[in-house]
Amino acid sequence: MIRNPILRGFNPDPSIVRVGDDYYIATSTFEWMPGVQIHHSRDLANWRLAARPLDRIDLTGRPDGCGVWAPCLTHADGLFHLVYTDVRRYGRTTVGGAAGASLRDFHNYLVTSPSVEGPWSAPVHLNSSGFDPSLFHDDDGRKYLLNMLWDHRPARNRFAGIVAQEYAPAERRLIGESRVIFEGTALGLTEAPHLYRRDGWYHLIVAEGGTGWDHAVTMARSRSLSGPYELHPDGPVLTSRGRQHATLQRAGHADLVETPDGRTWMTYLCGRPLPARGRCVMGRETAIQPVRWGEDGWLRTEAGDGAPMETADTGLPAAPWPEETARTCFDGDRLPDAFQWLRTPCPERLFSLTKRPGRLRLFGRESIGSLFEQALVARRQTGFRYTATTRMAFMPAHYQQAAGLVCYYNSSKFHYLHVTYDEALGRCLAVASVLPDSPQGDVWTQPVALPDGEIELRVDVDFDRLRFAWRMEGDDEWRWLAKEFDASILSDEATAPGQPNFTGGFVGVACQDMAGTACPADFAWFDYRLRD
Structure with a gap:
């Protein structure tokens, strides 16, 4: 059927x-x-x-x-x-x-x-x-x-x-x-x-x-x-x-x-x-x-x-394929089929599955939303309600370095939960949102100080509502950010004048080093679970 x-x-x-x-x-x-x-x-x-x-x-x-x-x-x-x-x-x-x-x-x-x-x-x-x-x-x-x-x-x-x-x-x-x-x-x-x-x-x-x-x-x-x-x-x-x-x-x-x-x-x-x-x-x-x-x-x-x-009803004998597992482990030598990257035919400049075996290593490249060399690896959103989580090892030493979990449509429409560095706080967590049809324009939340160690990042999307959470490795409870975000901007219809909108929502991981030193982030796994 x-x-x-x-x-x-x-x-x-x-x-x-x-x-x-x-x-x-x-x-x-x-x-x-x-x-x-x-x-x-x-x-x-x-x-x-x-x-x-x-x-x-x-x-x-x-x-x-x-x-x-x-x-x-x-x-x-x-x-x-x-x-x-x-x-x-x-x-x-x-x-x-x-x-x-x-x-x-x-x-x-x-x-x-x-x-x-x-x-x-x-x-x-x-x-x-x-x-x-x-x-x-x-x-x-x-x-x-x-x-x-x-x-x-x-x-x-x-x-x-x-x-x-x-x-x-x-x-x-x-x-x-x-x-x-x-x-x-x-x-x-x-x-x-x-x-x-x-x-x-x-x-x-x-x-x-x-x-x-x-x-x-x-x-x-x-x-x-x-x-x-x-x-x-x-x-x-x-x-x-x-x-x-x-x-x-x-x-x-x-x-x-x-x-x-x-x-x-x-x-x-x-x-x-x-x-x-x-x-x-x-x-x-x-x-x-x-x-x-x-x-x-x-x-x-x-x-x-x-x-x-x-x-x-097709009238044909059913021929199902094996079901996709919710957790993607990066234990092979090629990017899993569900994931893609942006624009460049040289993915080795963006990521590696062999530099740290068992991890997806992203090399910090240009700013989030760059049209040239952006280290972003993501998969399609396929349902109205889903949860995505990942575990990341990342130690930024400068505010020009960032990495984390991103819900992405294009360079003018995304919500990005990222770890970065602040002179006063040290390693910290914040959300960067680009809102194409809002008088607010770009929104950056106040950073939250983080302890050292690996961090798990989470996003829950419920139709047009989006929330982020985090916890340190070994913690049981998620720490939810207070702000709720508009998931509907990740759509064809949310647009700035004159901009073509022909793709769709993605969720994945990203890494930036705008100082050009390629500071890496290592991702242990990526979970994507529909809740429809």
Whole structure:
């Protein structure tokens, strides 16, 4: 039985493919490394992380919300093909006011591999005309790249339509002319194209309405790949728009897969807002549901209402994976799969699992929220209520050194419980919060003096409420900080003007040494326990 979302926590822009009895979904990772998450399932309900292919991509300096967007995963000619966008410039780029030019930089690439686990090829640059690329393999063996077209000029429709151009695999480049094949509908913001061939028709699926509350899945079809395309007679095929009480909001950015019995499934992104707050602290997640082809040749949801489904029966034999344990011990030589870091392809500069065996050592690097070399290792928030704890050994000698437990969305949205140094107190504990939509701005709590020794740090998140606690090694009781923090800021919807918000809440550990001496912090374990 499917219970949506199937990929919980920040996993947007899903692209799905079936190879034999195996299903794979690729999702966006933005500034988090390594780039792209690929999950694997044999029953459409149970999924495990199988690969993060882009371990060599350099995202250093990418602004928040940029980096790796909208991967498309396909399989043909014995190879997995993964196309994706590297966004280098997106937010705060309007020149000349709201009606001025909007200068942004998107670069689309292709990597291939005979196996999802790799090795993956070096990236091939395809074009830079827009974002959300997808590769279509036609029945005659020819291949075409589709992407949305960006129009930066003043007073223009920024989303200028869907373009298609042939790709020559032998030459590993695009050939022929790029043509606009679909200009979109009145919903606007036309993006995320995927193309399918069925019963003599080319079926085009796109996302429209923006990736917020008006997000929608639109379909059109044509007898010719280059168009013209006629619109689906029902309007959006799937949307949460106008369904204010639906559990799954923001539904859109869809892809299709067919099971061996001929049943069609649609995977799409969605968001689960906090009750009464309307903020999606887990960002955009991945859902899936069955759809059907009607006698008129058009695709619809099984109920015909275009609504997202919370549950569905796959009809496939259950194939569960081993359950994730609550405690992560750092006793291997590689970072556990649940965790990622930010931007750099040189993680050895940020952390080590061998410098002190059995511990995750973070090397103090740049300030919390740096876009360049930030020693922060974190995992996704996957539920509204959770507890996370860690044990840390850290002896700062200067106020420029800090380390601790962080609840993080991006450089302008986080709560950071950290150990640092104060000339009057010595080693001490404080919380730094960056609040994007509050007149308070940044908030730093008064430091609390600490004794020497290892310290355990804890965060409890209960929907929109967040509290921190600490205790020294060997103590039984937790010491709770009096202040309660707003967990809802760790969301897409809590934002400063002009800032893209496309990721989701993370919880993890961090270490800074702004004096450049790389003072380390050692973490013995990390617990993450849902309380839903």
